[in-house]
Amino acid sequence: MASWQWNDQNKPTPTIGVRATAGAVSVKDNPQASQRPYVFVRGSDSRLHANWWDGGKWQWSDHGLPAGRTILEKVGSVTVRDTPSAAQRPYTFVIGDDSKLYANWWDGSQWHWADHGAPSGRWVREGVGVVVVQDSPNAPERPYAFVLTDDFRLWCNWWDGTAWHWAEHGAPPSRTISRPLGVTTVRDTPSAFDRPYAYVITADSHLWCNWWDGSTWHWADHGTPAGQLVKKGAGVISVQDTPNAAQRPYVFVQGYDSKLYSNWWDGTTWHWSAQGTPSGRLILDSVGAITVRDAPNAAQRPYAFVIGDDSKLYANWWDGSTWKWADHGTATGRVLERPGEVLTVQDNTNAAQRPYAFLITDDSELWVNWWSLP
Template identity: 70%
Template structure:
């Protein structure tokens, strides 16, 4: 039987603590290899650092910052594969102190910083998220980076296979975007191309999605839970009932009542469901959302990690028939001060996926709450 464990990942250096997380990914050296977590953080020195697993031990590496700049805000991280049998390569996107977009990326032999600039005449205000898109399952993965600009519009910085482009996604009709929520991708079947979905919160505290239908971009009003305005996002994932089914988005949010809600697609319509709160607690912040598979042929099961108003970690998870709340606690003698990231790890392609939830404690250390197998 497996069990949940807490592990102190410590800090980037003895003198530099972790200020905030930037993103987390898993790496595979080849398609049959174990997944290896990489967690990018912004240090108290306003530089990028990565905590990564080499297969036997954890390491901290200093990624630095774009030339002459400081890192001030996250956008997100993804891995990119040039083909289905290629090694995965991490890309970590950040906003610099000049309100420009930058990426720290691995080319297969070394790390590089690249300036992505800004969309026409605007400054980058906030990140929404990062996904990769494939034209078909055998094609190269292409990053799409969604951000909000200083005029409260959604833009995407995307790789077409030869060059980077900026595209103005605009804003919902007669509305202003106030806050980011998250991004995901959809496949209509296992052989289809991936379709990006970018979720935002508007000035009237409703959820909207900017999504690609295969031919054009659309804005759709997702609304809000009954009688409850949307305060902030808690994570976005796609769910599959089995590997051959269509992927279905699940969008988790925190209401102004400090409870968890989900906006989800059942295959024919969107629904809102109230997830509640962990026993007797209110939700203070979110850590991240992942989906779990017990085996490669199984359905995916969402896990949503949040921080309660007691500064402890909780998870709302689907066991296959019902939703549950579980108290994950807190690292020994520490208080969780800032949210982090959530990922799943597989020891081999046929193994069960195992959740890892990263947080930052009051001593500026990175900690992980993870599920270990016997």
């Protein structure tokens, strides 16, 4: 019978705990293969470690450090496919203790560290997120890493197919960016190119979007939920109602009232919706958001995972007609102390997508709450 399960992923080593997560992806070795989860973490040794599924069991791998540096913050993880029939190759972007951007990436046979530096005259302060962009459905995937610099401006480090570039995206007019939120891509039709959207929170606690219309970058003020200001982000996704439909962005945020809200595009207009809270609880922290597809031709259904003020995991999810809250409990005998990452896993090309939520417990171990099929 299908059910939610908790599993202890342990630590990178018996003496090295998990300090924070750095990103998570599902990897396909070929288009027909099953997806294999990879979760990247910053250990208590400030090194990058990966917890990954080899197809039969979970493994821990030490990915080390950029030369002469330690890791301070995450930016995020993506997979890159050079052609539609190629294997997916993981990339994880982090910020070093020299306030520069670094990538740990798989070339198909080995892992490499790459120094991406920083914009001229600036330091990298925080990560906003990472996406891959396709210029057409058959084009190579190109990574884009969005960050905030020390002057609280948005920058993008992007791959044009040959070289990496830094591009300044600035800040919203007459506003100061105070906090990152997340990134996604939007495709207007299945044969269209990807258009990146980067979301941030400004000093007046408004949600803003920096988005690409196909030729120009724009800033858009998405405001706030009615009567509430935006405290922090909870996740960004794009939703497809059918495989041939346009992708529609959804942004989940936490208000200062410790409730969940969503800002979403219906195809014509942006809306704010109050998602509320689990019964009798408030939201302590956010884990992330994903979409779930029950079959390859099914609609994508949003899920937002949060930690309640009772240190339990909760999901706010769409069943196809109604939003629901679900109590996922906690890791056996542990307290959920820090949020982690979320992803979906597909066992074969015809299978349903299964959600996985990774969290860090009070003993610095990595745990996963995952949906198992019979």
